[in-house]
Amino acid sequence: MSVYTSEPPLYELSSTGKIGANLPTLDVPTAPLPTHLLREDELAGFPELSETEVIRHFTRISQRNVCIDTVMYPLGSCTMKYNPKLHEEAARLPGFAAAHPLQDQSLSQGALALMYQLQQYLGEISGFDAVSLQPAAGAQGEFAGILVFRAYHLSRGDVERTEVLVPDAAHGTNPATAAMSGFKVIEVKSDARGNVDLDDLQSKLSPRTVGMMLTNPNTLGLFEEQIVEVSRLVHAAGGLMYGDGANFNAILGIAKPGQVGFDFMHYNLHKTFTTPHGGGGPGSGAVGCTAALAPFLPGPIVRQNATDGTYELFMPEQSIGRLKTFHGNFGMLVRAWTYIRTLGEQGLREVSETAVLNANYIRTQLQDLYPAAVDRICMHEAVLRGQIAGAQGIRTLDIAKRLIDFGIHPPTVYFPLIVPEALMIEPTETESKANMDRFIAVMRQIAREAIETPDVLHNAPTNAPVRRLDEVRAARKPILRYNAEKFAELRRGE
Amino acid sequence: MLAAIGIASVADLFVDVPADLRFPPLDLPPAMSELELQRELRRLSGQNANATTHSIFLGAGVYNHFVPAAVDQILRRGEYYTAYTPYQPEVSQGTLQAVFEYQSMIADLTGMDVVNASHYDGGTALAEAAIMALNVTRKRNRLVVARGLHPQYRAVLRTYMQSLNLEIVGDDDPTMSLDDLVNLVDEHTAALFVQSPDFLGKLHDLRGIADKVHAKGALLVVHFDPIGLALFQTPGAVGADIATGEGQPLGIGLNYGGPYLGIFAARQKDVHKIAGRIVGATRDMNGELAYTLTLRAREQDIRRERATSNICTNQGLMALAATVYMSLMGRQGLRRVAELCYHRAHYAATQIAQLPGYTVDLTQPFFKEFVVQCPRPVAAINATLRTHGIIGGYDLAQDEPQLGPAMLLAVTEMNSKADIDQLVAVLREG
Numbered sequence: 001m002s003v004y005t006s007e008p009p010l011y012e013l014s015s016t017g018k019i020g021a022n023l024p025t026l027d028v029p030t031a032p033l034p035t036h037l038l039r040e041d042e043l044a045g046f047p048e049l050s051e052t053e054v055i056r057h058f059t060r061i062s063q064r065n066v067c068i069d070t071v072m073y074p075l076g077s078c079t080m081k082y083n084p085k086l087h088e089e090a091a092r093l094p095g096f097a098a099a100h101p102l103q104d105q106s107l108s109q110g111a112l113a114l115m116y117q118l119q120q121y122l123g124e125i126s127g128f129d130a131v132s133l134q135p136a137a138g139a140q141g142e143f144a145g146i147l148v149f150r151a152y153h154l155s156r157g158d159v160e161r162t163e164v165l166v167p168d169a170a171h172g173t174n175p176a177t178a179a180m181s182g183f184k185v186i187e188v189k190s191d192a193r194g195n196v197d198l199d200d201l202q203s204k205l206s207p208r209t210v211g212m213m214l215t216n217p218n219t220l221g222l223f224e225e226q227i228v229e230v231s232r233l234v235h236a237a238g239g240l241m242y243g244d245g246a247n248f249n250a251i252l253g254i255a256k257p258g259q260v261g262f263d264f265m266h267y268n269l270h271k272t273f274t275t276p277h278g279g280g281g282p283g284s285g286a287v288g289c290t291a292a293l294a295p296f297l298p299g300p301i302v303r304q305n306a307t308d309g310t311y312e313l314f315m316p317e318q319s320i321g322r323l324k325t326f327h328g329n330f331g332m333l334v335r336a337w338t339y340i341r342t343l344g345e346q347g348l349r350e351v352s353e354t355a356v357l358n359a360n361y362i363r364t365q366l367q368d369l370y371p372a373a374v375d376r377i378c379m380h381e382a383v384l385r386g387q388i389a390g391a392q393g394i395r396t397l398d399i400a401k402r403l404i405d406f407g408i409h410p411p412t413v414y415f416p417l418i419v420p421e422a423l424m425i426e427p428t429e430t431e432s433k434a435n436m437d438r439f440i441a442v443m444r445q446i447a448r449e450a451i452e453t454p455d456v457l458h459n460a461p462t463n464a465p466v467r468r469l470d471e472v473r474a475a476r477k478p479i480l481r482y483n484a485e486k487f488a489e490l491r492r493g494e
Numbered sequence: 495m496l497a498a499i500g501i502a503s504v505a506d507l508f509v510d511v512p513a514d515l516r517f518p519p520l521d522l523p524p525a526m527s528e529l530e531l532q533r534e535l536r537r538l539s540g541q542n543a544n545a546t547t548h549s550i551f552l553g554a555g556v557y558n559h560f561v562p563a564a565v566d567q568i569l570r571r572g573e574y575y576t577a578y579t580p581y582q583p584e585v586s587q588g589t590l591q592a593v594f595e596y597q598s599m600i601a602d603l604t605g606m607d608v609v610n611a612s613h614y615d616g617g618t619a620l621a622e623a624a625i626m627a628l629n630v631t632r633k634r635n636r637l638v639v640a641r642g643l644h645p646q647y648r649a650v651l652r653t654y655m656q657s658l659n660l661e662i663v664g665d666d667d668p669t670m671s672l673d674d675l676v677n678l679v680d681e682h683t684a685a686l687f688v689q690s691p692d693f694l695g696k697l698h699d700l701r702g703i704a705d706k707v708h709a710k711g712a713l714l715v716v717h718f719d720p721i722g723l724a725l726f727q728t729p730g731a732v733g734a735d736i737a738t739g740e741g742q743p744l745g746i747g748l749n750y751g752g753p754y755l756g757i758f759a760a761r762q763k764d765v766h767k768i769a770g771r772i773v774g775a776t777r778d779m780n781g782e783l784a785y786t787l788t789l790r791a792r793e794q795d796i797r798r799e800r801a802t803s804n805i806c807t808n809q810g811l812m813a814l815a816a817t818v819y820m821s822l823m824g825r826q827g828l829r830r831v832a833e834l835c836y837h838r839a840h841y842a843a844t845q846i847a848q849l850p851g852y853t854v855d856l857t858q859p860f861f862k863e864f865v866v867q868c869p870r871p872v873a874a875i876n877a878t879l880r881t882h883g884i885i886g887g888y889d890l891a892q893d894e895p896q897l898g899p900a901m902l903l904a905v906t907e908m909n910s911k912a913d914i915d916q917l918v919a920v921l922r923e924g
């Protein structure tokens with residue numbers, strides 16, 4: 001059987017009376033059920049399958065995915081590095097995976113110690129005084145940061161600040177976060193070298209400035225050359241600097257965000273610290289900040305009791321509150337802790353050196369065909385443009401889809417928005433030179449095809465579980481749950 | 495590679511970093527080999543009590559349910575856990591189909607129309623419901639919240655809402671009934687939030703309240719327990735506009751607090767206001783059935799500051815766990831698990847109610863959790879239980895002090911009759 005064989009929806013595999021789990025029998029007397037509160041349909045129509053059928057179904061559909069474990073996955077901004085298998089074992093140890101978050105803290109000292117140590121490590125790596133592991137993902141870390149900025153300003157009686165500055169190159173979560181926090185988003189332009197445009201920044205700073213959200217290295221994959229000056233200007237206006245740490249993989253042991261002027265940042269543990277992305281999540285968006293902002297951090301946070309050395313959870317005095325239940329995506333924290341302990345200082349620095357070396361290698365080997373967004377040494381990702389000289393009617397999307405035919409996951413495309421036809425390539429440090437050479441050769445071949453046989457690109461992919469999809473139909477006639485009639489129509493092409 | 499790039503050394507790649515701040519030392523413990531780390535990890539994890547070392551009667555929003563071995567076997571497939579969000583549908587059909595099946599089964603379970611691909615946990619799903627209710631109802635500034643909502647959900651809700659100039663009412667008074675809450679809903683109210691079974695385990699009859707809430711132009715948000723829905727009234731059947739739940743009971747371990755699964759379901763009419771990813775079914779160029787992320791003009795990468803939420807990464811793999819779990823259990827298995835919880839919880843409640851000094855209200859319907867009023871402080875009782883290898887119930891002293899010494903006790907299919915009898919025996923001895 002080909003791995004690309006289609007697999008019917010689970011609902012079409014169901015037959016009445018089957019069960020895929022072996023459950024204990026009832027060993028206590030039955031109690032009367034409150035009949036007026038029962039569900040009337042008794043769950044009729046819910047799928048019923050055997051364990052074999054369930055395993056085959058989910059194994060078969062899994063083979064319709066590509067992933068880091070099978071292919072190169074240079075998805076820019078996402079840091080799709082290899083996920084070490086030790087981490088998976090670590091997070092599944094019963095003392096971690098089967099511990100209840102509300103059990104007495106005296107019964108959880110190992111878990112709390114691990115969290116405490118991770119707080120210390122992340123603070124050290126980034127140059128911050130305090131860390132909270134609570135946020136569940138980068139976007140939630142951003143939300144934490146903007147709420148902390150707000151609380152900080154209010155605590156000083158500084159009540160007129162309503163505007164958050166966000167570069168035009170920023171990730172969508174940045175403006176969405178500022179808006180969710182009730183603030184106005186003010187866009188700041190980038191200059192020709194891909195840095196924040198200082199004149200534009202100055203014209204937009206005011207007594208209304210809450211702060212600035214900046215990714216560094218930025219979303220063009222470039223280190224902000226004026227970072228110290230940007231921070232100085234924002235601070236001079238009374239604003240605070242938020243660091244979007246999505247690109248932290250470029251600067252481990254190379255620069256500390258807390259030392260170049262940032263007041264607060266989130267770490268995407270599911271990027272830099274290689275907790276697996278899970279096909280969408282879970283992640284962890286731990287945050288770090290300066291001593292001045294520490295009292296406002298979301299909690300609980302772990303501290304060590306000075307008298308007896310035990311670990312305990314506490315809520316910072318002026319905390320913005322809790323952002324989620326309990327204390328962070330703990331399973332991800334175990335993995336990140338393991339990663340840091342595997343590498344140590346030298347290993348972490350080598351991660352960034354290699355990630356940056358790899359991205360520059362790809363950039364220099366491709367930018368004659370795919371112009372760089374900015375012709376400069378880049379950090380961990382190379383942002384190129386899918387504008388191949390001499391090719392007609394070829395878009396970045398076509399290049400991305402053609403890569404699939406060669407067994408390579410496409411880079412991030414059309415982000416950042418300010419780069420026309422953007423191709424954001426992040427090889428990460430775990431890709432070998434041989435694989436990068438193959439990627440480069442394939443990209444060069446695609447550039448030739450774009451000129452000579454453009455239809456090959458327009459029709460791509462042809463070597464994938466499915467061809468390009470009818471996205472318009474998906475949006476115009478949405479089918480968002482299984483329905484036998486709608487699936488019959490869909491199959492008939494109605 | 496250096497030559498190809500045109501530089502002399504790796505350090506040359508970092509000239510943009512201010513020279514005085516470049517290559518800072520990192521004061522970290524020395525690197526360790528895999529076998530040393532395995533040892534250290536075992537040491538740390540070995541310090542934690544857990545469901546394999548203790549008999550657990552603690553719930554309060556997180557439950558020790560049975561997870562069939564088959565669930566983790568699927569989660570361990572690199573095809574799922576080492577893939578990113580399915581932006582490229584041609585090579586992500588596995589993830590996309592699984593999410594579509596998750597959406598379908600959760601829609602069936604809740605009786606709702608549309609389900610998103612997940613939020614971070616039950617608490618954030620509920621907070622996102624508040625944001626959506628504010629967007630749907632427009633220009634309203636009041637939320638009515640039942641005290642029966644988990645205290646941490648109410649805390650998360652307040653964190654999310656702190657900058658929005660809103661009034662959150664209803665949960666300060668423990669004597670407030672459902673009718674009282676409904677009466678608090680006025681023409682400034684965006685939504686009423688209720689939970690059943692509530693934080694204290696009680697099941698509520700929610701029929702009839704949706705009409706009253708809708709008459710004021712507000713939405714009804716119902717927070718549920720997904721296992722309970724196999725037996726009991728669904729949010730859909732009582733006319734909820736949004737249903738949220740903590741999906742942890744669906745095949746996800748205790749994990750010392752996470753990762754869990756935020757379930758979010760809504761009505762077709764509001765589909766464009768939902769946050770997060772949604773997968774739809776469509777066809778490819780050859781007419782083959784295929785799945786893709788759809789209705790994306792709600793999301794942050796497209797809409798930026800006008801998005802319905804900032805959510806990007808969600809809890810995808812946990813949604814997969816729930817999907818595999820629900821597939822294995824199926825209709826019968828889910829109902830059996832719910833019945834085991836119900837009957838064992840009632841057995842435990844009846845036994846404890848007979849102990850001198852202990853009181854349990856057996857007149858009110860409950861599912862798998864109930865309040866035990868105790869003759870002495872819960873902390874002391876739990877300390878005794880610990881010496882017998884039992885993790886007792888949640889101490890309500892902080893959250894519901896008016897109850898006096900009271901613990902919230904959870905019983906699931908994992909607590910056998912023998913476990914319950916042992917708990918009762920230790921309580922009896924004091």
Ligand SMILES: Cc1ncc(COP(=O)(O)O)c(C=O)c1O
Binds near residue numbers: 138219285
């Ligand atoms: C630059 C940038 N910022 C923020 C985020 C949001 O992080 P998360 O997906 O963890 O919420 C991302 C993730 O894609 C990103 O690339």
